Amino acid sequence: MAFVTDRKRAIGLGSARSGTEHHWQMTLSSYALLLLAPLFLIAWGPMLGAAHAEVLAHFARPFPAVITGLMVVVGFQHFRQGVQSAIEDYTHGQTRHLMIVAVACLSYGAMALGLFALVRLAL
């Protein structure tokens, strides 16, 4: 038997059962990406079509390496949470669970691969 009142159980949770944490994290990463995305285009764009040696030298510098690293981490995190919202809007039950897990695997996998490559390029 639960001794907590209905009101106490509901306070701060809402329909998502996790309060506003997901929305707040999306808000934070949105602000971050508004700054990071243009910086990333500046850091990465010039390297498309460049020579391999030039790319190695470029990502050994702090600005391109740090901006690309932040973009990979925050970008894939934002993607994972955004797609999770879309999945929760349109699917239910087992399908929902499996799809959320799949998107998490894809996002964190891509994030880790990107960071691994960046470390090898930068060091």
Place this chain on the structure above:
Amino acid sequence: MADVNRGNRPLSPHLQIYSPQITSMSSILIRISGIGLIFGALMLVWWLVAAASGPEAFALADGVWTSPFGWLVQLGSVWALWYHALGGLRHLYWDAGGNMEIGFAEKLGWACVFGSFGLTAVTFVIAWIF
């Protein structure tokens, strides 16, 4: 309990009932552009991994990125990035208590559409100059 009668209640009309409006379409497009960006993002990760692997792997990945197909990915991804950014900015503005009047919301929707095309053009012009 509140959910005794689950089967016989009127449902609110969903997407297929309404005719397209700029407010709803510009909102749906945020989701489509965000999900679509995964393609360019995975190709970026491939490019980074290839660059870290060596000159031959890099030549292949960079060759795909600078091929006509790659240019299509660049164009689509840059547009999607700007559209998603402007659409997101609109949500941040509304979350902060911004103007939600229908007329203004419709103007913001069009601003996202035309703004994203404008910023895409600016991006490629800048990339072409430098």
